[in-house]
Amino acid sequence: MANTLSTYTLRDKYFKSSLETALRNALVAEAICRVDRSDLKRIQNPYITKQTAAIQAVAGTYSVSAMTTTDDALTVSEEVIFGTHVFDFESVTSNFNLAADFLDDLANSVMEKTDVYVLNKLLDDAGSSYTAPAGGFTTAANIPVIFSNLISKVGGYSSGTANEMFVVIENTDLVGLTQAQVASGFNYADMALKNGFVGGYAGVQIYVVRTGTFQTATIGTLTATNVSHRMFGIKKVATWASPRGMRYEEKGVTGKTGKEVVAYMYTGALLWTPKANLFVDIDVSA
């Protein structure tokens, strides 16, 4: 016959020294953008309108053309912010450092939202477009067709296929892609899903974000119409500005014990106008 033991008679241990967190999304903006963390409101990048040289029989004469320059600027327009309050009675009696653990989670939430903004902003800036065959990335037979079409969109430029190409897809797209990779004999089995990077296909680096990342919604000051769209491009062509990166504050406030904690980030992103055609807006709605 078993003994009757009270709750505190039995031995417990804590799995971790910090609070466990909910599943976190992969962050890919930093991997595909040139990141600027200088504390500036705007980054100016005026450009020369493309000119075409003349070719002629040797004569030594020429006509003089006027050059045109156009302003282009990235403005840090968004603030992503999230805060909470940890009362003293909560932190005093907790087994965990609540302020630190909550702040870590707030910061991650801010970063996830920033990632969504950057991806949707750059996709809206994309100058090329491509409509995928019915089934999109979820149909294995489409994969070589899609990738070959995407690569052809950026081929021939001096900053085209010679540099690092990437595609950002949602996790639901992996169905067809994984089948295609396995069927093609790619060494895929050992590839870890790390920071959304799941290897490559035809020289294109593949980043995976969660379904719902590409949105038709208002995201800060951005009006995005990107549901059923995906993004292809060349790495380090677009710029993501995040002055001083992730910021946080921990402060006492009037009328409450304990500390208020807040994580925030200023952000802006731009695909520079002359380079817009190096990004492809992929329509997978069919």
Add this chain to the structure above:
Amino acid sequence: MTKTKEEEVVSEEVVVEPTNKEQKARWTAFLDRYQAQNPVKFAVKKANGEFDKIPDSFIG
């Protein structure tokens, strides 16, 4: 069994989908903002019929 004229009218009324005026107004305002923000892409997406149906995930 043949339906009376009155029964047919009733069934037609049931088939008509309820319209969410508030959501449609939000969608229209949203598209107006997008047109102002990116008129080139707005025209392309509109021509492709992308704005004919309000996405299920749209909350405005």
